[in-house]
Amino acid sequence: MTFMLMMSKNDNKASMNWQESLIKWFAGNHRELPWRWTGDPYDVLVSEFMLQQTQVATVIPYFHRWKHVFPDIDSLARADQSEVLKLWEGLGYYSRARRLHECAKSVVASGGKLPGDYESLLKLPGIGSYTAAAIASLGFGQRVAVVDGNVLRVRARMLADSSDITKSEVKKRYFKELNELIRDVSDVSSFNQGMMELGALICRPREAICVECPVRQWCLGHSTGTALEYPRKPAKASRPCYDVSVGLIFHDGKYLILRRSPEQMLGGLWEFPGGKVEPGESHEECVVREVLEETGLDVEIVRKVGAVKHAYSHFGIEMHAYICALRGSSEVVCERPWAWVESNEFGKYAFPKANHKVFELLKQQGVI
Ligand code: SF4
Incomplete structure (x- = not known):
């Protein structure tokens, strides 16, 4: 028995x-x-x-x-x-x-x-x-x-497969x-x-704890001692970093914010007017030009708030933020939705992470 x-x-x-x-x-x-x-x-x-x-x-x-x-x-x-x-x-x-x-x-x-x-x-x-x-x-x-990244890695190691996953x-x-x-x-x-x-x-990206693995007896990467060589990494393209300037236009106790178009990256989120610095242009010149192009407002720089860095999946940005004042009319001409908001209303709107880093600078400076 x-x-x-x-x-x-x-x-x-x-x-x-x-x-x-x-x-x-x-x-x-x-x-x-x-x-x-x-x-x-x-x-x-x-x-x-x-x-x-x-x-x-x-x-x-x-x-x-x-x-x-x-x-x-x-x-x-x-x-x-x-x-x-x-x-x-x-x-x-x-x-x-x-x-x-x-x-x-x-x-x-x-x-x-x-x-x-x-x-x-x-x-x-x-x-x-x-x-x-x-x-x-x-x-x-x-x-x-x-089949996600974890599955591909496990299977590539089990098969000791050199393919580019x-x-x-x-x-x-x-x-x-x-x-x-x-x-x-x-x-x-x-x-x-x-x-x-x-x-x-x-079976983690930089560590394979084969001794605790339930499939180790079927794993070629483990039996050949080559687990961490898989999956093979394709050569990485370097990630560009863009210089960006934004204007925090302060008028009548409020700041102007614009909503990003749905088809743009970060579409639907709110931001301060601004954009990429052109070759040969200073950060300050960029703010004045971008604000005029995006909103029709003529502004001057009051002072620099600071610069923040943020990495997205395929590129990074260094965002330079400036407090600006109007030089002329406050009439906004903009195709995108826009709003004048008090700083205590920022929390009601969804902003990208880089803008939150600017908010942190403003808090440290006692502005908001
Ligand atoms: S035995 Fe090691 S390499 Fe193979 S699947 Fe398990 S953890 Fe990954």
Whole structure:
């Protein structure tokens, strides 16, 4: 009897493939996250939008606030865009907030229920293959592989594959291969989450804790001692940095702010008038020119507030901020929405991060 039991236990171990080993590991080692296991596809939708290019720890408080204000897809669809952007403020990559809002409106316009299959989800505005796969598998249990940066890294190491995982044909190949591999898994949601969790906790970008890894016996990177050589990094293009000047035009106790056009980067957010410094132009000359071009106002520099730096994904800026005064009329001529606001009203508007750094300078100087 004892012998039979031992046989069957060993047989199970020998027959377990890496997918099931991963699922088992995930069951006992996953982090508790507020969007995990709620069974609500809307939670998956919101968290996946927020998690794009953003750390889990940063997303958690935003997710809680979001769910408090927009508990379901209906409330999000009914919201004003400025309310959506204000709640997203500080999370960065604001196009995600606008796309999420558009997606909610589209779902509500066509009945109010998120579709449960990958192909239908892909047709929604703002939803790409990664998000569609995440919602379909985590929210509805559909058998489709989720492939994000963590998954690509884990798989490249397991296969000791030198391919450039930033290339779309390589991503497609991994997606296809993983879809084959999940055909028979016992729990597709746990498999997908397990792959992402393994990449986040164990098989990390600069460290692979192979000794704790549930798939190490199937990993070529581990067995050949080359894990950290994968994925191969393509040569990085240097990131340009732009010199920008902005004017804080102070008139009758208020500052002029403009709203960025929806099609621009950071579209829908508010900012001070200004722009890129032209070759041969001083920062001060740039402010005067940009303010005139953007608002029709003739201004002079009162004093410099300071300069702040901010890095976006593909470029950086050094923003020089100046307090300005009107030299002539206060009549604003601008195609974009604009407003004169008191400094204690800045908090009502969503501003990009670089502007918040300017606010910090103003606070240090006792201006606001
Ligand atoms: S064994 Fe090591 S390299 Fe391979 S997947 Fe696990 S952590 Fe990554």
